[in-house]
Amino acid sequence: MYIYQLPKWPDFHWDKEKLSRLLAEVRYRQGKLTGRMESMGFGLQAEATLHTLTLDVLKSSEIEGEILNPEQVRSSIARRLGMDIAGLVPADRHVEGVVEMMLDATQHYNMPLTDERLFGWHAALFPTGRSGMYKIVVGAWRTNTEKNPMQVVSGAIGRETVHFEAPASEFVEGEMDKFLNWFNSENDLDPVIKAAIAHLWFVTIHPFADGNGRMARTITDMLLARTDQNSQRFYSMSAQIRNERKAYYDILEKTQKGTLDITEWLAWFLNCLDSSISATEEILAKVMRKSRFWENLKTYSLNDRQQKILNALIDGFEGKLTSSKWAKITKTSQDTASRDIQDLIDKGILLKEAAGGRSTSYTLNTQYLL
Numbered sequence: 001m002y003i004y005q006l007p008k009w010p011d012f013h014w015d016k017e018k019l020s021r022l023l024a025e026v027r028y029r030q031g032k033l034t035g036r037m038e039s040m041g042f043g044l045q046a047e048a049t050l051h052t053l054t055l056d057v058l059k060s061s062e063i064e065g066e067i068l069n070p071e072q073v074r075s076s077i078a079r080r081l082g083m084d085i086a087g088l089v090p091a092d093r094h095v096e097g098v099v100e101m102m103l104d105a106t107q108h109y110n111m112p113l114t115d116e117r118l119f120g121w122h123a124a125l126f127p128t129g130r131s132g133m134y135k136i137v138v139g140a141w142r143t144n145t146e147k148n149p150m151q152v153v154s155g156a157i158g159r160e161t162v163h164f165e166a167p168a169s170e171f172v173e174g175e176m177d178k179f180l181n182w183f184n185s186e187n188d189l190d191p192v193i194k195a196a197i198a199h200l201w202f203v204t205i206h207p208f209a210d211g212n213g214r215m216a217r218t219i220t221d222m223l224l225a226r227t228d229q230n231s232q233r234f235y236s237m238s239a240q241i242r243n244e245r246k247a248y249y250d251i252l253e254k255t256q257k258g259t260l261d262i263t264e265w266l267a268w269f270l271n272c273l274d275s276s277i278s279a280t281e282e283i284l285a286k287v288m289r290k291s292r293f294w295e296n297l298k299t300y301s302l303n304d305r306q307q308k309i310l311n312a313l314i315d316g317f318e319g320k321l322t323s324s325k326w327a328k329i330t331k332t333s334q335d336t337a338s339r340d341i342q343d344l345i346d347k348g349i350l351l352k353e354a355a356g357g358r359s360t361s362y363t364l365n366t367q368y369l370l
Contacts (some may be wrong), residue, residue: 097124109225166206195223
């Protein structure tokens with residue numbers, strides 16, 4: 001039996017005393033982080049938001065086994081937020097759709113959540129009307145034309161393990177009416193607790209043919225933005241869930257097969273949120289590092305290609321930088337790449353590593369990061 005089959009569904013309850021200290025600590029850390037960010041300049045806030053939202057989009061998709069192009073995600077977010085950064089690249093329509101959903105949720109967090117808004121998010125997630133090779137109903141609740149019952153399974157064909165079976169499709173509209181009425185109503189719930197319940201409730205209904213996990217995490221981000229009363233995002237819940245992916249699925253399965261006492265789920269959610277706030281220290285360190293770097297280079301004239309590669313080096317370039325990699329990444333000729341590199345060497349921004357010949361590689365002069 002699943003929780004939605006229990007007589008009092010969805011009358012969730014929990015042990016407030018057990019959660020009170022943990023909730024207070026998380027809310028304190030949220031407030032402290034918001035205050036710290038407000039004391040920083042607008043440019044640093046914008047860069048931190050861009051970094052966090054990029055991470056959120058990438059990791060939420062990665063949880064589902066889908067790997068998006070980081071440059072495309074970053075460029076799409078920057079364009080939509082009106083940020084003037086170097087090295088923007090075109091994004092395919094699938095990336096644009098995922099970004100559109102996330103920004104609608106976090107930038108318009110105080111707007112009501114409606115079925116039409118959710119349908120828009122779903123259509124943005126699946127612009128071709130397909131999930132992989134399979135055609136699905138897009139921008140509408142799942143129906144009997146699709147897999148029914150809707151199950152979450154793992155394992156090889158013939159040896160599958162069913163982790164969860166969602167309510168039959170004929171009940172979805174009624175279940176979502178209850179959910180949306182609760183979501184948009186005023187109540188005395190702490191907004192962080194409301195975010196945790198909304199996540200669990202939505203993913204349990206599983207109202208769409210695909211994309212339910214990503215949409216549940218987007219709804220979570222929307223409510224956390226309400227909690228902070230700030231559209232700028234400085235911590236990534238999805239990135240932390242990705243780090244704890246197995247525990248995430250384990251606690252969901254246990255809760256969905258349990259009772260309406262969701263104390264354990266709420267405790268896991270609060271601990272995950274607390275860890276995501278802690279991880280922000282690393283994000284802020286990167287933002288400050290990048291800010292110092294560009295402040296040190298403000299007297300130099302650099303083209304878009306050079307700025308793009310330098311940003312990549314600061315963010316953590318994979319492998320060694322060579323002229324051939326430069327040419328490939330910036331879509332230029334080998335001669336142009338060599339000229340760009342030599343100009344940066346002459347300015348002391350890049351250093352040539354010891355090995356020579358065709359395999360010559362280049363590294364950032366770390367003095368500009370100090």
